[in-house]
Amino acid sequence: MTTAPADKALPEVLASIREDFLALPERERLQLLLEFSRELPSLPAKYQSAPGLLERVEECQSPVRAFAELDDEAKVHLYATAPEEAPTTRGFASILVQGISGLTADEVLNIPDDYPAWIGLDNAVSPLRLRGMAGILSRTKRQVREQLAARSS
Known part of the structure; x- marks a missing residue:
């Protein structure tokens, strides 16, 4: 397991999720991941009717789609879909959706790639x-950077 470097503070929600996992014996961590899989928020209506707006995460074995959106205050909102029959992948998507949504763009970009x-x-x-979860995170960061660049130009 990789440990967090002292100079890399995690956003509060992601730090809390990490603590929840590490507080459990290894054999019970998978159960917590499955609980997260049941908590993946539904897509907003604008994405339910246009799922093509969400980007396919190729690193995931299951068909996962995700999209990070910056609001007017540069807060990030992450949306994702993952099939219920792929609970591990769905759990990873849920962790990131819950852990990232509402953070500032800078906070998201500073999340360690190996979270x-x-x-x-x-x-x-x-x-x-x-690697699939890392793929969701890397796409999220790229999408945030692209939206920040588009605002600057």
Whole structure:
């Protein structure tokens, strides 16, 4: 498991999620991930009717789509879909949606790229699944950077 460097403070929600996972014995962490999978928020109506607006996350084995949107105050709102029959992937998407939504663009861009490794699931899920969560995070950051650049031009 990767430990958080002292100079890399996590946003409060992501830090709390990490603490929740690390407080459990390894064998119970997967159960918490499954609980997160049941908490993935539904898409807003504007995305339900146009799912193509969400970007496919190729690193995920399951068909996951995600989109980070900046509001007028540069707060990030992350939306994602993942099939119910893929609870691990859906759980990862839910963690990021819940942990990122409402953060500032800078806070999102400062989330360590290896955050998925910080929650202590190394032995509970495959490296391929952890790479999928990292893929959701990297796409989110890229989308935020692109929207910030578009506002600047």
